[in-house]
Amino acid sequence: MKNVENADLENSIDDLICPIADDYSLAILSATRGEGKTVRELSREFEIPIATCYRRVDKLLETPLLDMKEKKLTEDGRRATVFRTGVSFIEISFSLEEKSLNVNIEPDKK
Template sequence: MEPGELLEVLGNKYNPEILQRTYEPKSAQELSEELDIPIATSYRRVEELVEMGLLEEEGKEFSEEGRQRTVYRRSVDGFSMKFKQGEVVLEVTERTEAKNKLVDVWSDLKRPETTEDRV
């Protein structure tokens, strides 16, 4: 990933907010609702972030309406850019698998129990 490409992608409206919200898996529909953006824009931004390797498909889940949807999680925890001897150096901190599992456990603990869980 080139520094200029990263800056361009992060400069697109909603992309930083989408990356911020996807510390745990979210669908494009959830992001659309949470960020109050049109669904088509949400899908375009998610696709752009996936193509850049900043977001990755986490899996499938069912919505409250019973429809299957893809959920995404950010694949990075941070970026830094430095200027060294006339060059721009990009450092990307990738999200670790251990961190993903910790967030999943925490999310499961926070999720309210439903009658289906008790059966």
């Protein structure tokens, strides 16, 4: 568990919480457990506009929550990057009295 004190609170919110604070990002993290998926697969599965999907993936890559797994050839012969999350559980709690933020990230056991 990571405990963030006053000075780092704003940066931690920007760095970790903002990238996962919308439905698209949560869907991407959920779908990339296990084998992982390409941006095009994610876009089609969740009906996310492709440009938006790329932006969300780029933001998630800046966190410890999403990684590039491999490159593969698609059915039409193009190269695509497969993304995978190594996280199975994220818990975030705030203490307003102590002005602290606790983040618990549990790695995926796969």
